Amino acid sequence: MPELAEVFFNASHWKAAQGESFDFAWMHEKTRCCRLIDGRELESRFEKLTLSGGYTHGKRMLFAFRQGGFLEVHLGMTGSLLRADSNYEEERYDHFALRSPHSTLVFRDPRQFGKVAWHSSREEALPDWWSSLPPEPQSEAFTFERFESMLERRSGSLLKPLLLQQALFPGVGNWMADEILWRARLRPDRRLTSLDDVERRQLYCKTKWVCERALEIIGKDYSDPPKSWLFQHRWKDGGICPVSKKELRRETIGGRTSCWSPAVQV
DNA sequence: GAGCCTGTTCGGGC
């Protein structure tokens, strides 16, 4: 379930190989995930590239190599990153792998909505396009003033699809958006324009809170959030709201399955 | 076998 914290957790697997030198790159010959990479070009490029760092921003990941160049990864719906030993043999649904004398870094994705892309660079500094991405909700740069100005021209939007816009709330996905709205006590089908000042402040605070806590809980070791989270109750029909003890409702809003508590959210 | 799905992009309609 790759949203903000799950992405961070997956990235940590590859980050663990920091300092290793990779002398072999592999990609599935029929993969759809590596469209920006030429297979032969890649093999010659990876004669010796040392992993110098791994970064995440929202649902995006960037891995840097000391000799120059960056590998960008997006997990899509079902992607994952693993680190296996150096004699690992590629399995079904593996699309991309890097091998060092110590380990194999694998990108796996059954549904192939994910993406692996290579960005050439001679600079060691992170690319400009990466550095200038909009601030993540859990960062200090994501202030209430910024939140307000960001939403100025979106007054007609429904809250649920609004939260899913990666240009505004990088890293927030379907379950996080539901968690945020439930904690802010706002129905997912409310329009932004209908919110009063207190509700806007709530939406801002709960967005930051859910992103911060998800990273602490899930990002560290993939622990599940406590039972007091909507997360634990939202996946199937018939779930019970942990606050009101009444039934949760599930319906499609903005094209996505949404779960919310009519007794709590107005 | 049918229906559902944690993400993104694209095309069409308004």
Added chain:
DNA sequence: GGCCCGAACAGGCT
């Protein structure tokens, strides 16, 4: 141009 919706992508799971 903005916004909304549905479809498409492909396979696992219930």
